[in-house]
Amino acid sequence: MFTQDRDALRQTYLTAWRKARAGEPLAPVERLIVEVAERHPEYHALLEQGESALGREWLPEGGESNPFLHMALHIALQEQLSTNQPPGIRRLYQGMIAACLGDAHAAEHRILDCLAEELWKIQRDGREFRPKAYLRCIKRRGSGQRPRA
Known part of the structure; x- marks a missing residue:
């Protein structure tokens, strides 16, 4: 794939x-x-x-989001959860589900915002994936705070 x-x-x-x-x-x-x-x-x-x-x-620019990319992000998150990589992602995911009143799909979407942001920064800046920054973003999203740029 x-x-x-x-x-x-x-x-x-x-x-x-x-x-x-x-x-x-x-x-x-x-x-x-x-x-x-x-x-x-x-x-x-x-x-x-x-x-x-x-x-x-x-x-x-036209307010559109790519459905193939969106589904790929869901799959990437499922892979992260299955291996608990980066370490701690499973625990944060469970906390996000609780923050979303048991709605796992809504929790995934909150996390996907952080994953998409991190991937965009990798592409924009030509740098490596930063697991700590990614996990911090998820923690903020779980607490209701907006991710930082």
Whole structure:
């Protein structure tokens, strides 16, 4: 699933969705993609478009968010939780669920804001991932504070 080819990555999502709808067996990563997609009914029509969804651009300047990126962030968070990397992410996630009154999906979205911010800074500044900064952001989000720039 890990590739620099945007269309190939998007195709993985489309294939997983098609296979799930057809009742075909899914590889573990495809199951994860489908689980994430199922929690986002607003993306179902896009996933049903098939190949025509590959070349679409979503521009932040226009207030759009990229559904493929959003789902990828959910998957990245699931991977972090499964390995507890960075250390302490599971505990913070559980605390965030409590802060979101038991709504795990809402908790994930709060954490995804921090993950997206950290990834943006990595790209902008050409630096390494900073786990401590990422975890601090999550702690602030869990306490109701806005993340710092």
